[in-house]
Structures are given as C-alpha cells and as structure tokens.
Amino acid sequence: MQVINAVGRRKTAVARIYMKQGNGEVSINGKGLTEYFPSEILQIILNQPFTTTSTAGQYDLKINVNGGGIAGQAEAVRMAISRALCEANAENRPALKKEGFLTRDARMVERKKPGRKKARKKFQFSKR
Template sequence: MEVVHTIGRRKTSVARIYMSKGKDNVIVNGKDYKEYFPTTTQQYKIMQPFQLTNNTGKYDLSVNVYGGGTTGQVEAIRLAISRALCEISEDNKSALKSEGLLTRDPRMVERKKFGQKKARKNSSSLRDNRVLELSS
C-alpha cells in the first residue's frame, strides 16, 4: 500500500493527512498527537474512525493542520482520517457514514454586521432604556 493523502476541513481549520501501513504512529505538526492534543476527548475523536472500522494500530499518520482552534483542528483531522479509510477500503464507508464521520460540518462563524455589537446582537436604543427606567 502506498501513501494515501486526504484533506479534512472544519470551521477555518484545514488538515492534510498522509496515511501509510504502520504501527499506530500519529504525528501532528511534528509532535505526537497526545502531546499536541492533551485532552482525552480530543485524543478519542482522532482515534474514533480507527475504532469504528477495527483498524486500530494498523496505520501510521503524518498530519499537517493549520487554522482555527483545537476543536476545529481535531474535527478536521477526524474527517480526513475517515476519508482516507474509505479510500483504502469501501467496507469502512458504511460504519463511518452511520456515525456521521464522512459529513463535512458546514457551520461557520457568522460575520459581524455594521451598526451592531455582534453578528446577531443589536445595541439597545435610548428609547428602550427610558421605558425600563419609567416602569421600575
């Protein structure tokens, strides 16, 4: 088996992975994944596609990930791993699809609108403040 290259995205994070046969070495940006992602939840999310397809300990991963925060990066890596496992064997597709790991989450941060404090939060007008003062 040669090296399989796939890409995963989540929010503003982009993960490029290179998967080859090996002994479960996962390197993220030059560090071991347990060092790069210290929480057990994040480590579980990275290994989830392997556990669902019974491929734990069969592949080595080299991951380049950039952009966003740690949660976005973890989920981008998880999507890329799931896509790579499907490229290797079509048998893995049904298990991953039923768990929703092959779906690119389209949710992005909504932009801030001018004249407002945040994307959805309007500034309270003076009239609103006066009504509150009179009623109390």
Template structure:
C-alpha cells in the first residue's frame, strides 16, 4: 500500500474503464459522479465493487474512474476488471482470490457483425425452392 497512485485499464465489449486508485476513505467517483448516482441498481453497484468486497478492501481506496463506451452492464464489468488489476498491482496476494473468482479474465465476447445478404449475423432469409 506504499504506492501513491495506481493507474489501470479494464475493457468489456465496447466499454473502457480507466481508473486512478489512491489510498483514501473509499470514495468511488465515475465521470465526476458518485458510484450510487452513476450505477443506479444494486446489481451494477455490486458488480463494480465485487473485487474490493472479495479482498476486504472496500473502505481503503479512493477511485477516480473515466468510463466510456458500451452499455451500463459492460461498463460495470470493465470497471470490475480495472479494479481487480489495480488490486493485484498493489498487493500480489490478492491475485489468488481474484483469479479463483474469475475477475482477472478479460471477457472478450463481443457482438458478431451482420453479414451482407442476411438479415442478421447468422439468420438467413427464408429459402424458396420455386
């Protein structure tokens, strides 16, 4: 915890989270808004702070976040990855707990592109023999 500022990046789908983590009172500010204002539902708030809860670090760091792109769920998951990576930089002992819960894996699944001559990515137009 001797580090002053930890700067990490987390991505999910089209969402990108850049975080600046400093030792403090546990304030999380996302795009100049508190966590509770930015993520209104409890599920999204839990997702964003899951790494801190698992490592018992919830009130120990102030986190400033720049979130961009994607939807609210993708943004929450991008933030979770960024916080997980920062916690590993601060203390390597956190790694085993976070890895066991799958929080250090970058979920690379993205929407498949629509192909020409088809209504959607995999759906085909109805076949007519005659």
C-alpha cells in the first residue's frame, strides 16, 4: 500500500499529511476530525479537495499540523490534501488548480515597526 506525504502551508501554520487508500478515517494530531475542528465550516474547508475530485471516503489521512490558528491550520491541511491528491492521480490537478487549492496564499501578518503602535497604526498625535 502506497503512502503519499505532502506539506501545506498558510500564514504560520504548517500541515504534514500522510495519505493512503482506505475508508475516509481522518486523524489530526492524534484526534478525530470533529474533535480537532469542531466548527462545521473548518470541516467543509478540509473536505473541499475530496468533494471537488469526488474522492470522498477513499483515503485515510494522518495529519500533523502546528503553528497559526485553527483557520490557517484548516487551509494548510486543505492545500496538503490537494497536493497529495495530485500525486495520487494526475487527472485531479486541473480541477484542484481551477478552485485555487494548489496556490500558496502568501499573505502573512505584517510586522510591527518601531515607533508605531502596530504595523501601520501610529501613536495618537497631539498638536498641543
């Protein structure tokens, strides 16, 4: 049985997945899908590549994800799953590329600058 591993990143979240043929079991950091991502929206985000390629329930996933928040982690997992599906079957690539699941979202938090309150916000100016 072939195990496909892939990496997905979003903001500061990094997801490493191990995908093999199975019956749709998902383990994220040793927990179940609904336990790790209780929000239904995040579960939908995670399952988008499977619904796009109509391969839901065909693969078992073991996912290690760290860094960032839950939304960034869910999108990092989505990217990793998309990359793994492309590796499993090259015919999946056009559909996943069209949906934008293979494109790395490069938007990151802008760093705080010295002499400012936040990245762009300045301290309150007092004329007198």
